[in-house]
Amino acid sequence: MKLLNANGICYQELNKRIRELLKQGEDTIQLQGVLGHRYIGAGIKGNRRIIIKGIPGNDTAAYLDGPKVVINGNAQDAVANTMNSGCVIIHGNVGDTAGYAMRGGEIYIKGNAGYRTGIHMKEYYNKKPVIVIGGRAGDFLGEYMAGGIIILLGLGLKDGEELTGNFCGTGMHGGAIYLRGSIKPERLGKGVEIAAPDDGDMVIIRTYVKRYAKYFGLGHNEIMKGNFVKLRAYSSRPFKSLYAY
Amino acid sequence: MSLSYLTSEYIIERNRERCIDCQVCVRQCANKAHRFDEEEQRVVSDDEKCVNCHRCVVLCPTKALCIRRNPLEFRENANWTPGAIRDIYKQSETGRILLTGMGNDRPYPIYWDHILLNASQVTNPSIDPLREPMELKTYLGRKPEKLKVENGRLAEKLPPQIELKIPVMFSAMSFGSISINACKAMAMAASELGIMFNTGEGGFHKDLQKFGKNAIVQVASGRFGVDTDYLNTGAAIEIKIGQGAKPGIGGHLPGEKVGEEVSATRMIPLGTDAISPAPHHDIYSIEDLRQLIYSLKEATNYEKPVSVKVAAVHNAAAICSGIARAGADIIAIDGFRGGTGAAPVRIRDHVGIPVEMALAAVDTRLREEGIRNQVSLVCAGSVRNSADIMKAVALGADAVYIASSALIAMGCHMCQKCYTGKCNWGIATQDPYLVKRLNPEIAAKRLVNLLNAWAHEMKEILGGMGINAIESLRGNRLMLRGIGLNDRELKILGIKAAGE
Structure with a gap:
């Protein structure tokens, strides 16, 4: 493992050093003193690990393709933007557009997520991205979602606090959002319906909740006691009858 | 009914x-x-x-x-x-909604046809391009404020550039909107000509990846096909913000066109609508655009120029100034006559402005602000022949994008029905029976012929003006005169009237 101190250096220099270490074959890099440095781990590949102490800036783990990125703190906007594979674990909250257009890999967020989490998520062949959010999510969760799985646990919600904001799943045309708890129909975006999860859905939920619980030292049985609902798209062809040919 | x-x-x-x-x-x-x-x-x-x-x-x-x-x-x-x-x-x-294909067909003024080129007479004699060397090569990318030279060599590394043997590139057309054979033809032609083709937001088909040196890979809101390998395989990366044929409108590839190959290349689910909306929901400001530009630069180790493509709209000059300041290396401006595989008729025919006006306004603005060197400008949106290219360069373009012209070279007859997927010429279709009608080798040859012919013509035009390098024509608006234009139009174009 290699230690890197981010204190006092700009993001370009920090990321350059990370790339150099990875090129030298280093498989684990621990960053200290991270304070708003952007693009940490952008575009890196392979079976590596980056452990971040502090608060990384926007676009952390963008285009990630394989590595595991652990953030011991909050993450900002666009974490795991267009992620291809790997795992991002955030011991805190995240800003907006986490997992934008991700098509593989897993993101575990201990706390809450901002707006437009999982926007444009998609799946193909054997790739199926997963986002697990421990707390609540802002507006437009799973917007334009074309595939993959979002699990929203609602742990630690205060009285009267709701799981999601407005327009949940708007434009969704694939994939599934699982909510632990309930959602008011008026929070749903156009094209989304509420369904009861079947046995297959429950296997999926249990698998990822177990991992979530393990990463953050929580009991998964306790979490699984909650009631889950499934949100899915009415159609995979939302624009089928929009145009005159 | x-x-x-x-x-x-x-x-x-x-x-x-x-x-x-x-x-x-x-x-x-x-x-x-x-x-x-x-x-x-x-x-x-x-x-x-x-x-x-x-x-x-x-x-x-x-x-x-x-x-x-x-x-x-x-x-x-x-x-x-x-x-x-x-x-x-x-x-x-x-x-x-009424749908159509290709570019705006309404009878708006075509400013190229209201601009005339100069030629030398007596003084500053013209040059015979058949006898003397003429340079059409150009480089796209950010140019430094000044060059530091030591012992006759550059002392500092230049920002990444792409080299074009002629100042023309094939504009973004995705695999999905057009057939794989049409894509292959452009890739092969680009490779032979020493220019670039553009993947559009269609991913990088495995058969095209060997042409990566001649590819600009596109990143748009749906991020189709975008991963680290994709970004690193191309010679440059283009962020698509807008398209001249449909400013403010995104792309919907209907599910019936998303077959096995398109799904695998775009990395999206089979048979579902591929939705790439106009807004990038992570870009709400110039600062946000900068974030996407730099995330791409970081992911490619600052080795690739990043282009930003926008539709020519009312405030093009201010928008492009912002884009230059956001760190783009290239700005592609796509005028309202640019083509498309599918667009709502009312958008195609009524939104946006002519690229001639936008290009002139942007070049003027960037010069006034002293940041013209920071970006290369690419002019797109119905460049029909070599004279249009020379006028674009004189108005300030570093290079042009062609798409409709390239499709016509391959056999397109402009029936404007690309969106039906029934292109009888094997271009805008995914039907294997139709696709195989387009022989990529023959189509590539036609493209090479077209651009070689244009290159000869460009040299003739340059020579006639007494200029021996395309670089010397760039932004040289004294070589242009307007005809049939009012004062306001002449002022925006930054050119004098014929006879002045």
Whole structure:
């Protein structure tokens, strides 16, 4: 493992050093003193690990393709933007557009997520991205979602606090959002319906909740006691009858 | 549904003396405008299905076919044209948005045709390009404020550049909107010509990746096909913000076109609508654009120039100034006559501005702000010939994008039905039966021929002006004069009137 101190250096220099270490074959890099440095781990590949102490800036783990990125703190906007594979674990909250257009890999967020989490998520062949959010999510969760799985646990919600904001799943045309708890129909975006999860859905939920619980030292049985609902798209062809040919 | 009021737009004339009922036309028409009548044992036609793509006309061995506009006329009316009436019939029958393909076909002024080029007489003599060396090579990318030279060599590394042997590139057309054979033809031609093709937001098909040195890979809101390998395989990366044919409108590739290959190349689910909306939901400001530009630069180790493509709209100059300041290395400006595989008719025909105006305004603005060197400008949106290119360069472009011209070279007949997926020329289709009609080698050769011919013409034009390098024409608006333009238009274009 290699230690890197981010204190006092700009993001370009920090990321350059990370790339150099990875090129030298280093498989684990621990960053200290991270304070708003952007693009940490952008575009890196392979079976590596980056452990971040502090608060990384926007676009952390963008285009990630394989590595595991652990953030011991909050993450900002666009974490795991267009992620291809790997795992991002955030011991805190995240800003907006986490997992934008991700098509593989897993993101575990201990706390809450901002707006437009999982926007444009998609799946193909054997790739199926997963986002697990421990707390609540802002507006437009799973917007334009074309595939993959979002699990929203609602742990630690205060009285009267709701799981999601407005327009949940708007434009969704694939994939599934699982909510632990309930959602008011008026929070749903156009094209989304509420369904009861079947046995297959429950296997999926249990698998990822177990991992979530393990990463953050929580009991998964306790979490699984909650009631889950499934949100899915009415159609995979939302624009089928929009145009005159 | 009640009776359709629509009558056929075209009539198919079959010269019965020439027709041998061989059924070539029947097999060639994906719209099924021709069929063989078993009872009568002869080929008959259905005018209503004809889109006037000339496929049957060109392939008919006895030249027995001709397509004409249907002479059926409405009562003469300068306001209610046949097109306006037909559109209402169509929408009142379907309740849907009217769709079209290719570029704006309305009779707006074409400013290229109101600009004239200069030539030398007596003083500053013209140059004979057949005898003397002429340079068309150009480099796209950020240029430094000044060059530091030590011992005759550059002391500092230049920002990444892409080299173009002629200042023309194939504009973004995705695999999905066009066939793999059309993509292959452009990739092969780009490689042979030393220029670039552009993947559009269609991913990088495995058969095209060997042409990565000549590829600009596109990143748009849906991020189709974008991963680390994709970004690193291309020579440059282009962020698509807008398209001239449909500013403010995104892309919807209908699910029926998302087959195995398109799904694998775009990395999206099979058979679902591929939705790439106009807004990038992570970009709400110039600062946010900077974030995407730099995330791409970080992911590619600052080795690739990053281009930003925008539609030419009202505040193009201010927008492009922002884009330059956001860190883009190249800005592509796409005018309102640019083509598309599919766009709503009302958007295509009524939104955006001519690229000539936008280009001139942007170049002027960037010069005034002293940041013109920070970006290269690429002019797109209906560049039809070598004279258009020279005028674009003189207005300030570093290079141009061509797409409609390239498709026409490959066989497109501008029927504007790309969105149906039934392109009889094998270009805008995913139907394997139609796709194989386009031979990539032959199409590539046609593209190479076209651009070699244009290159010769560009050298002739440059030589005539007494200029021996394209770099010396760039932004050289003294080489242009306007004809039939008012003062305001001349001022925006930054050119004098003919005779001045």
